[in-house]
Amino acid sequence: MSTYDSRQETVVRGQTVAVIGAGISGVCAAAHLLRQGLQVTVFERSSIAGGVWHYDERIPPDPPYPNNTPSHGDYRVSEPGEFAYATPPPEHDPDAGPGTAISEGPSSVDLEVQFSPPGPCYAGLKNNVPTYLMASALEPWPEGTEPFVSQKLVEEYIQTLSKNHGVDSVTLFHTRVDEVRKTPDGARWEIRSVTLEKGATGPRLTERTSYFDLVVVASGHYNMPRVPDIQGLKEWKASYPSRVTHSKQYRSPAYFRGQNVLVIGAGVSALDICREIDGVATKTYQSARGGKFDLPASLLPENATRVPEIASFTLSDDARRREQLGDGEPIPGSVVLKDGQVLDNIHRVVVATGYIISYPFLPQLHSDTTPITEAGEDILVTADGVMAHNLHRDIFYINDPTLAFVGAPYYVATFSLFDFQAQVVARVFAGKVPLPSREEMRKEYDKRVEEKGLGRAFHSLHAPGHEIAYVQDLVDWVNRYAVAAGDPPMLPHSEEWKRAHEEQKARTRGSFMPPEEVAKPAGEQ
Numbered sequence: 001m002s003t004y005d006s007r008q009e010t011v012v013r014g015q016t017v018a019v020i021g022a023g024i025s026g027v028c029a030a031a032h033l034l035r036q037g038l039q040v041t042v043f044e045r046s047s048i049a050g051g052v053w054h055y056d057e058r059i060p061p062d063p064p065y066p067n068n069t070p071s072h073g074d075y076r077v078s079e080p081g082e083f084a085y086a087t088p089p090p091e092h093d094p095d096a097g098p099g100t101a102i103s104e105g106p107s108s109v110d111l112e113v114q115f116s117p118p119g120p121c122y123a124g125l126k127n128n129v130p131t132y133l134m135a136s137a138l139e140p141w142p143e144g145t146e147p148f149v150s151q152k153l154v155e156e157y158i159q160t161l162s163k164n165h166g167v168d169s170v171t172l173f174h175t176r177v178d179e180v181r182k183t184p185d186g187a188r189w190e191i192r193s194v195t196l197e198k199g200a201t202g203p204r205l206t207e208r209t210s211y212f213d214l215v216v217v218a219s220g221h222y223n224m225p226r227v228p229d230i231q232g233l234k235e236w237k238a239s240y241p242s243r244v245t246h247s248k249q250y251r252s253p254a255y256f257r258g259q260n261v262l263v264i265g266a267g268v269s270a271l272d273i274c275r276e277i278d279g280v281a282t283k284t285y286q287s288a289r290g291g292k293f294d295l296p297a298s299l300l301p302e303n304a305t306r307v308p309e310i311a312s313f314t315l316s317d318d319a320r321r322r323e324q325l326g327d328g329e330p331i332p333g334s335v336v337l338k339d340g341q342v343l344d345n346i347h348r349v350v351v352a353t354g355y356i357i358s359y360p361f362l363p364q365l366h367s368d369t370t371p372i373t374e375a376g377e378d379i380l381v382t383a384d385g386v387m388a389h390n391l392h393r394d395i396f397y398i399n400d401p402t403l404a405f406v407g408a409p410y411y412v413a414t415f416s417l418f419d420f421q422a423q424v425v426a427r428v429f430a431g432k433v434p435l436p437s438r439e440e441m442r443k444e445y446d447k448r449v450e451e452k453g454l455g456r457a458f459h460s461l462h463a464p465g466h467e468i469a470y471v472q473d474l475v476d477w478v479n480r481y482a483v484a485a486g487d488p489p490m491l492p493h494s495e496e497w498k499r500a501h502e503e504q505k506a507r508t509r510g511s512f513m514p515p516e517e518v519a520k521p522a523g524e525q
Helices: 024-035 106-115 151-164 233-239 268-276 414-429 438-452 466-482 495-508
Strands: 016-020 039-043 084-086 175-182 189-197 204-212 214-217 244-246 260-264 283-287 304-307 310-315 333-337 348-351 403-405
Touching (some): 016 024, 016 204, 024 039, 024 214, 024 414, 039 175, 106 189, 214 414, 233 244, 233 348, 403 414, 414 466
Parallel strands (some): 084 204, 214 403, 244 348, 260 283, 260 348, 283 304
Antiparallel strands (some): 189 204
16 A cells, blocks of 8 residues: 655655556666565556667557647547456566567557557667667666667667566566556555457457556657647648658658658657658758757758748649549649748658657546646646646656656656656655655745746756756755665766766757747748
């Protein structure tokens, strides 16, 4: 049973922990929780650990145009009792391995893609933070690892951590969490999960309910695509669905050979795709709206041109009479930009406008009608889906910190920072580090809102020194109690890491530009 007293500094106690997700956040969280002697179950909807770094050549289903509200997520949440019911969850079979196939045949593949939509990883993906800055404290990268490596090596590193630190053996693969709620007495968390299993006549979905003292959400940022409501985009998608895709569906530059491509967005994914298709596509246009985190046009390859925000997509009269296009034919229509420019002869559109924060298994903490400024003290995700509200230090849900999140911050050395968060969660959930009172956590959160404002920037640690300061604050907090708990102190960033981090920041400083410097008309310097 978990306990938490909101009135004073209190230890959170529990023995059983559910971890949702087996990407780097979930693997680190589970490994550190196991080290603290807790009973851990990891729920992972795919077949293998790796999260966003797991490459799956299959394409995820189209998102709605425009996107759904945040509580919908990227899959249809089942209704209670919709599938066969059994309890407790099955024992994980250590001999089966994380890559065990479910079944064969097109129907099985279709069901698996709908059940667990593949992530945004593509074959040419590489890390954009050097490996020497994004190592877990669990173990280093293999000796001789280059600073920037292929997706395959990053995925293998995560899977090695999972295997070597006992996480594989406590993970239920092919198991999706559809609902997380407190029991009526408030003592425990009830988790309703659905498992995709082999059956005598083909794949089947089985629903189970299990109970935990504590829950860690480590499901990541990159699940639910954000699709803007631009006039006419929905009609382009409906008329020529294969020609308009989200960046989550990008797999290879081969599809863009000899074509004119419009990429919507100016973030990392948009830049990566522009670079990947350089020399393959005939011409690339990248549309930027002038957002705070837009990357500068100077980073684009020679064959790509930065253009302003899009006003509308229009289809010609000819388009309404045609159902299919030849491979070399452009979409019969025009793209009107907000400065009045018109782009014609566009063959493909890639919507690289990012993702929505969404936890569809926590519907009670979502409000799809509440604006960001009115979240109050209960709501986790509001209508915009750009931030997670009401988290103490971006980790613990203030109203009930038996619910924790690992992986919320943006623009960080991900593996390293998420590992620090995981260490904190493990010590708090093991009862070795007390939390402040709810009142104190609320004061600290409100002060941060006042300083950083609401929105995506709330979770950003991009500014010089912010990431190091954030981690040091966590380390200082934990170490105030480490000796009394009989634990070794939590180690901070090394001086070598800090120097390397500052050098990396200096090399990339200027990657973000003021909005007034972004999306100038074509030809303007």
